[in-house]
Amino acid sequence: MIAWFKKLFGTSHERAVARLKPRVVLINDLEAEMKELTDDELRGKTAEFREKLDNGAKLDDILVPAFAVCREAGRRVLRMRHYDVQLIGGMVLHQGCIAEMRTGEGKTLVATLPCYLNALEGKGVHVVTVNDYLARRDSEWMGKIYGFLGLETGVVVNQQGDAEKKKAYKADITYGQNNEFGFDYLRDNMKFSALEYMQRPLNYAIVDEVDSILIDEARTPLIISGQAERSSDKYKIVSEVVPRLRNEEHYTVDEKGHSVTLTDDGVDLSQKLLSGVGVLKGSNLYDPENLETLHILNQCLRAHTLYKRDVNYIVREGKVMIVDEFTGRILAGRRWSDGLHQAIEAKENVRIQEESRTMATITFQNLFRLYKKLSGMTGTADTEAAEFHATYKLDVTIIPTNKNIIRKDHEDVVYKTEKEKFTAVVQDILDHHDAGVPILVGTTSVEKSGAVASMLKKKGIKHEVLNAKHHENEAYIVAQAGRKGAITVSTNMAGRGTDILLGGNPEMIAKAEFRAADRIPEAEPEAFDELVESYRKSCQAEGDEIRELGGLLIVGTERHESRRIDNQLRGRAGRQGDPGQSKFYLSLEDDLMRI
Numbered sequence: 001m002i003a004w005f006k007k008l009f010g011t012s013h014e015r016a017v018a019r020l021k022p023r024v025v026l027i028n029d030l031e032a033e034m035k036e037l038t039d040d041e042l043r044g045k046t047a048e049f050r051e052k053l054d055n056g057a058k059l060d061d062i063l064v065p066a067f068a069v070c071r072e073a074g075r076r077v078l079r080m081r082h083y084d085v086q087l088i089g090g091m092v093l094h095q096g097c098i099a100e101m102r103t104g105e106g107k108t109l110v111a112t113l114p115c116y117l118n119a120l121e122g123k124g125v126h127v128v129t130v131n132d133y134l135a136r137r138d139s140e141w142m143g144k145i146y147g148f149l150g151l152e153t154g155v156v157v158n159q160q161g162d163a164e165k166k167k168a169y170k171a172d173i174t175y176g177q178n179n180e181f182g183f184d185y186l187r188d189n190m191k192f193s194a195l196e197y198m199q200r201p202l203n204y205a206i207v208d209e210v211d212s213i214l215i216d217e218a219r220t221p222l223i224i225s226g227q228a229e230r231s232s233d234k235y236k237i238v239s240e241v242v243p244r245l246r247n248e249e250h251y252t253v254d255e256k257g258h259s260v261t262l263t264d265d266g267v268d269l270s271q272k273l274l275s276g277v278g279v280l281k282g283s284n285l286y287d288p289e290n291l292e293t294l295h296i297l298n299q300c301l302r303a304h305t306l307y308k309r310d311v312n313y314i315v316r317e318g319k320v321m322i323v324d325e326f327t328g329r330i331l332a333g334r335r336w337s338d339g340l341h342q343a344i345e346a347k348e349n350v351r352i353q354e355e356s357r358t359m360a361t362i363t364f365q366n367l368f369r370l371y372k373k374l375s376g377m378t379g380t381a382d383t384e385a386a387e388f389h390a391t392y393k394l395d396v397t398i399i400p401t402n403k404n405i406i407r408k409d410h411e412d413v414v415y416k417t418e419k420e421k422f423t424a425v426v427q428d429i430l431d432h433h434d435a436g437v438p439i440l441v442g443t444t445s446v447e448k449s450g451a452v453a454s455m456l457k458k459k460g461i462k463h464e465v466l467n468a469k470h471h472e473n474e475a476y477i478v479a480q481a482g483r484k485g486a487i488t489v490s491t492n493m494a495g496r497g498t499d500i501l502l503g504g505n506p507e508m509i510a511k512a513e514f515r516a517a518d519r520i521p522e523a524e525p526e527a528f529d530e531l532v533e534s535y536r537k538s539c540q541a542e543g544d545e546i547r548e549l550g551g552l553l554i555v556g557t558e559r560h561e562s563r564r565i566d567n568q569l570r571g572r573a574g575r576q577g578d579p580g581q582s583k584f585y586l587s588l589e590d591d592l593m594r595i
Contacts, residue, residue: 013396013397013398016092016397017088017397017399017400020088020091020092021088023063023064023087023091024084024087024088026064027064027067027068027071027087028084030064030065030068031068031071031072033068034068034069034071034072035072037072039076039148042069042072042073042076042148042149043148043149043150045065045066045069045149046069046120046149046150046151047150049062049065049066049069049120050120050122053120053121059094059117059118059120059121062117062120063091063094063117066116066117066120067082067087067090067091067113067117069116069149070082070112070113070116070117070145070149071087071113073145073148073149074109074112074145076148077144077145077148078109078141078144078145080106080109082106082109082110082113083106083402085105085399085400085401085402086105086106086109086110086113086402087113088399088400089101089105089107089110089113089377089399090110090111090112090113090114090117091113091114092375092397092399093110093111093113093114093206093375093376093377094113094114094117094118094375095375096373096374096375096394097375097394097395097396097397098210098375098376098377098378098388098394098395098396098397099375099376099377099397099399100377100378100379100380100396100397100398100399101377101378101379101399102379102401102405102571102575103379103499103568103571103572103574103575104499104571104574104575104576104578105399105401105402105575105576107208107377107378107379108138108141108142108208109142110377111127111138111142111206111208111377112142112145112146114206114375115127115142115146115173115206116145116146116149116151118203118204118373119146119151119172119173121203122172123200123201123203123204124169124170124171124172124173124174124200124203124204125172125173125174125203125204125205125206126174126175126176126181126202126203126204126205126206126371127139127173127174127175127176127205127206127208128176128177128178128181128205128206128207128208128213129175129176129177129178129208129209130177130178130208130209130212130213131177131329132157132158132177132180133474134177134208135155135156135157135175135176135177135180136155136157136175138175138208139153139154139155139175140155143173146172146173151171151172151173152170152171152172152173153171153172153173153174153175154167154168154169154170154171154173154174154175155168155174155175155176156168156169156174156175156176156177156180156181156184157176157177157180158177158180158332158333162196162198165184165198166197166198169184169198169199169200170200178207178213178217178364179222179331179334181199181205181367182222182362182364182367183222183224184198184199185199185202185362185367185370186222186224186360186361186362187224187360189360190224190359190360201372202370202371202372203371203372203373204371204372204373204374204375205368205371205373205374205375206375206376206377207368207374207375207376207377208376208377208378209377209378210376210377210378210388211376211378211380211384211564212326212378213364213368213376214364214365214368214376214388214391214392214394215384215387215388216326216562217326217364218363218364218365218391219363219364219365220363220364221337221361221362221363222361222362222363222364222367223337223358223360223361224358224359224360224361225337225356225357225358225359226356226357226359232342232352232353232354232355233352234279234292234293234296235296235299235300235339235342235343235345235346235352236346236352237277237278237279238274238279238293238296238297238300238346239300239303239304239343239346239347240277241270241273241274241277241297241300242297242300242301242304242347243304244269244273245266245269245270245301247305249263249265249266250262250263250265250266250269250270251263251266251301251305253305253306255306255591258302258306259302260298260301260302260305260306262297262301267285270285270297271283271284271285274293274297279293280293281293285297295338295339296339296343299338299339299340299342299343300343300346300347302340302343303340303343303344303346303347304347307340307344308445308447309348309447310445310446310447310450311323311445311446311447312325313344314330314446315348315350318350318351319350320341320344320345320348320350322334322335322336323445323446326562326565328445328446328467328490328491335353335356337356337358339355341353342355365391368392369392374392374394375394376394379567379568379571380564380567380568380571383563383564384396384564401577402576402577403576403577404577405574405577406574406577406578406579406580407551407570407573407574407578407579407580407581407582408579408580408581408582409570409581409582409583410581410582410583410584412559412583412584412585412586413583413584413585413586414586414587414588415585415586415587415588416587416588417587417588417589418587418589418590420587421557421585421586421587422451422452422455422557423455424585425441425452425555425557425585426452426455426456426459428555428583428585429441429456429461429487429555430459430461432553433461433485433487435549436484436485436545436546436549437485437546437549437550437551437552437553438481438482438483438484438485438486438487438488438500438502438546438552438553439486439487439488439552439553439554439555440481440488440490440500440552440553440554440555440569440572440573441487441488441489441490441555441557442490442491442554442555442556442557442569443467443489443490443491443557443558444491444557444558444560444591445491446467446491448491448557448558449465449466449467449489449490449491450465450467452489452557453465453489456487456489461487462487463487463488463489464477464480464481464486464487464488464489465488465489465490466478466488466489466490466491467489467490467491476508476511476512478500478505479501479504479505479507479508479509479512480504480505480508480509481500481552482500482501482502482503482504482505482543482546482552483503483504483542484503484542484545484546499575500552500572500573500575501539501543502542502543502546502547502551502552502578503538503539503540503541503542503543503544503545503546504535504539504542504543505539506532506533506535506536506538506539507532507535509535509539510528510531510532510535513531514528514531547578547579550579550580550581551573551574551578551579551580551581552572552573552574552578552580553573553580553581553582553583554569554570554572554573554580554581554582554583555582555583555584555585556569556570556582556583556584556585557584557585558584558585558586558590558591558592559584559586559590559592560592561591561592566584569582570582
């Protein structure tokens with residue numbers, strides 16, 4: 001009965017899209033008129049719209065002409081014209097909903113429509129990205145459209161001073177990483193005078209990769225801390241005791257619950273060992289005066305048993321740096337709380353920084369509820385539609401693709417052991433590499449990406465590695481991942497916010513050539529544009545060859561506990577109607593199978 005009803009009336013998503021189509025027709029009707037305008041006349045529309053708003057018009061009243069103006073500006077400045085489905089995506093975002101758009105459908109460009117429209121009110125629009133790289137890239141890239149139309153664009157990233165950030169927040173449209181918006185909110189609330197605030201009242205936010213930020217990281221606390229009184233020396237002493245305790249006999253590990261519990265024998269041995277090194281007062285670990293020692297012991301046990309180097313963190317230049325489990329990126333400046341970070345520093349034998357106490361904290365869930373209007377985009381939101389509605393009162397609308405998806409998704413292949421699995425992965429890579437097929441290998445950690453890279457190196461196969469340890473050349477590596485015969489081994493970093501073009505990205509190739517010759521594109525714009533054009537033709541020809549070979553091959557080496565992250569990886573192939581294929585290799589030793 002439900003299937004019959006859906007067939008007759010369409011799904012809720014199809015009905016939502018159908019309601020917006022009449023406005024798309026109206027925007028298209030204005031296209032010829034907009035093309036006739038001079039640059040100055042088109043730019044003048046911004047002042048015209050603002051005047052209408054001042055005279056009592058609502059944003060919805062000027063949506064059609066504003067979208068038409070923004071579309072024409074995109075065509076002139078970036079040579080990118082918004083498709084009809086992108087106009088629908090823009091309207092969904094303006095309504096304060098979540099637009100689910102497939103990879104390669106141009107989410108970055110879609111955001112310019114509601115950004116431009118809502119920025120006309122002069123109250124500020126925040127575009128929230130998952131990392132600083134995307135914030136810088138998108139503000140620079142899409143800022144050309146806003147600048148052409150007379151609007152200011154700002155970007156807030158780590159290491160900026162208050163004055164620089166205040167200026168960025170005063171801009172009509174501000175791009176930034178989710179962490180940065182949150183920490184700046186906390187910093188403002190620690191100030192004595194509202195005149196010192198960097199941010200304006202939180203008006204409208206468009207959250208890119210909204211499922212990652214509002215679901216995966218929703219309850220992640222952002223913490224501004226000060227120095228605590230607890231001694232860091234004790235961590236070193238206790239950490240040296242922990243390896244003398246044995247799993248199952250002295251403690252039990254619950255990997256799923258992320259906890260470690262001492263057994264009775266473990267308590268007895270711990271008391272004996274801690275007394276021997278002089279950190280236990282009396283003979284009972286659970287006496288009130290030993291609560292600090294007990295806390296440190298528990299954190300050191302967790303550090304040694306649950307937190308793995310090159311999986312949960314990396315060690316660089318004598319510092320323990322957290323790796324984001326969802327994005328595979330280093331969380332610069334972030335530390336685990338409650339002494340866990342100190343315990344890991346003691347385990348890795350690096351300098352132990354002073355423990356901290358919380359001075360201000362907020363979760364992403366509470367932060368984004370403070371905005372007057374909130375919307376978001378992602379390639380995978382419908383699986384969490386109920387949670388989005390229950391927590392944030394946000395509805396999800398699936399936006400149809402501009403072209404049909406023809407990617408072939410193979411069934412998972414399961415092996416008994418991890419060794420057998422990786423052997424099969426490497427063999428599959430070799431088979432396709434010989435034909436010239438570009439391959440993206442997705443792994444779940446720095447450690448696993450290193451293992452695959454090591455096996456390829458032994459076979460003498462040239463490849464690129466993209467993970468938290470090798471992230472500096474991210475933009476260039478991603479730009480080349482779609483070239484003929486390219487092999488890219490990556491963690492989740494290549495899963496979000498990246499668009500792999502078959503044949504390569506001509507602009508990034510040209511930038512790399514300029515950089516190699518110590519030349520600056522901005523200093524020689526004509527020469528740079530000429531080089532981009534020459535590469536555009538060769539990249540297009542190479543892309544056609546790759547399409548004949550079946551497109552980009554995605555090889556997943558493990559299933560993530562979040563299905564959306566697997567879907568994000570899959571979505572790197574088959575963009576904009578391109579061919580492509582994906583295959584996941586699993587083993588019974590994988591964490592998802594085992595825990």
